[in-house]
Amino acid sequence: MRYRAIGWMLFSILWLGLSLNVAQANELATVLNKIRTTPAVAGGIAWIVLNSNNPTLPPDMRYNGKRVALWFDVQTQRWVALVGIPLSTAVGTQTLIDAQTNTRYPFQIVDKKYAEQRLTLKNKRQVDPEPDDLRRIEQENKLVQIALNPAWRAVSLLPLPLIKPVAGRFSSPFGLRRFFNNQPRKPHSGLDISAGQGAIIQSPADGIVVLTGDFFFNGNSVFIDHGYGIVTMYCHLSEIDVQENQAVSVGQPIGKVGMTGRATGPHLHWGVSFNGTMIDPMLVINETE
Ligand SMILES: [Zn+2]
Structure with missing residues (x-):
């Protein structure tokens, strides 16, 4: 009886851990979807899908010389860059650069009127x-x-x-x-x-x-x-x-x-x-x- 109780306890802990991870993954997916679908504006985050496809080898991506956050999309097997855009940025083309390969990723900033x-x-x-x-x-x-x-x-x-x-x-x-x-x-x-x-x-x-x-x-x-x-x-x-x-x-x-x-x-x-x-x-x- 005691072993069965311990077994149930372990099972419950494992189940709780798994469901917490699933909840966390859903929360991450929701916020990433918001970033992906929000236009790149001054004061926003540009979502840039990269050519890099090795999950164990994140690229070193730079914008205005500064390293940017990355996420690996397992569905498309591509790294994605999340680039913070300064509020002072004008509408037009900006460039993200792969510091290792010098690959350039131009992207567009669209207008947003703040109150x-x-x-x-x-x-x-x-x-x-x-x-x-x-x-x-x-x-x-x-x-x-x-x-x-x-x-x-x-x-x-x-x-x-x-x-x-x-x-x-x-x-x-x-x-x-x-x-x-x-x-x-x-x-x-x-x-x-x-x-x-x-x-x-x-x-x-x-x-x-x-x-x-x-x-x-x-x-x-x-x-x-x-x-x-x-x-x-x-x-x-x-x-x-x-x-x-x-x-x-x-x-x-x-x-x-x-x-x-x-x-x-x-x-x-x-x-x-x-x-x-x-x-x-x-x-x-x-x-x-
Ligand atoms: Zn304030």
Whole structure:
């Protein structure tokens, strides 16, 4: 009897493991389908089917000199490149390059009109920073660029989809053309999620914390490298609960929602970067609200 019980237990564990894997595979297929069927726009992800067909030999694909994320499609036996396109990219032809064979893959960027957003800030320094602030911002931008371009780290599985890092409604979409006190400023390079002060933020995938700090515009921030050149950022936190170089698992708390830095109320500003480029986070999650 005891052996039978142990047998059932092992069977149940195996079955649970298998069904979790199947669920994970379905989630990945859903998000990849969204990326594949969404046109390549500035701030989006281009889906480029490559000639490379050896599953054990991923090619080294570069866009603007930066290595890009890959996925092997077992059905077509082809590697696919997922290329983050900068918001500043004009409509027209871009080129992805295979660094080993020099094969060039031209692809087209199509137009997308992002909406406008007008905000009034009482703190004038956050609209027109003073010389000291500008020096600080310049230093911080260097740190951010390093964080968004970590050493290439191939992970066993493409870390997608990302889970929504905090519960709440999407309050401000990616790509908004912003005006602060009627002055044009950089477009919105992340997705805002409305949540109460102190709400717990979870890591959207496994990863390694590459940068934490208190930034002029972004307030308390955390950057996580998920591998394959995919990095996420969390801004305006009231509290940071991880340290640089710390490994984090999907769902692990990393900090709490706040309104530090340039924020008009508590919310999470969530940034997602592919190949050093901020892209629309809605493309890589399966939740729609
Ligand atoms: Zn934001």
